[in-house]
């Protein structure tokens with residue numbers, strides 16, 4: 001699981017917006033080209049900070065539990081645990097990948113533990129549920145968390161039963177996004193055709209492989225992030241979907 005994830009991304013986004021703050025050509029809602037998505041028959045959604053707003057700060061709870069797990073498992077103090085998480089992040093992409101590769105940690109109990117967090121900060125979003133249901137074709141969730149956690153989040157958001165499938169890091173052999181092989185594995189399992197699919201994500205890095213694979217890419221976040229592999233940006237997923245299906 002991604003340690004330092006939101007903080008790091010936030011830093012990246014802040015740097016990007018300060019350096020690249022200029023009108024982007026992309027996502028002008030007035031010109032929202034439904035036709036650009038008319039070939040899409042599979043809609044892939046990230047979970048955390050995509051299907052609920054970052055203001056819910058759910059990841060703060062997960063980070064606390066990841067630190068506690070590293071402390072207990074590796075018998076280190078809090079400072080060292082946080083240093084290790086940053087090290088794993090840089091070296092292996094996520095905390096879990098580092099724990100697995102450097103310490104042979106069993107991923108299943110780790111995932112269960114770090115995702116055992118309260119959902120109090122999430123509220124149902126019937127409007128988003130209706131918009132997603134209105135999309136023509138197959139709708140799936142693909143998260144770097146685990147599927148049981150994703151189901152809990154979806155339930156708290158009133159999105160249970162809206163998706164045809166929910167995939168977690170366990171469906172990618174515990175390889176995380178943004179690794180291309182993780183996407184390859186999950187998409188092969190699902191049977192989707194990337195050239196006829198769209199990906200919605202808050203993490204700009206996780207849109208690179210989907211773009212390479214021929215998917216439409218939509219960055220869902222409060223601030224835009226200028227990158228060649230990001231085709232659209234929205235800070236309001238419901239509104240964006242509404243414009244696609246109206």
Ligand SMILES: [Mg+2]
Nearest residue numbers: 046048049202
């Ligand atoms: Mg996310």
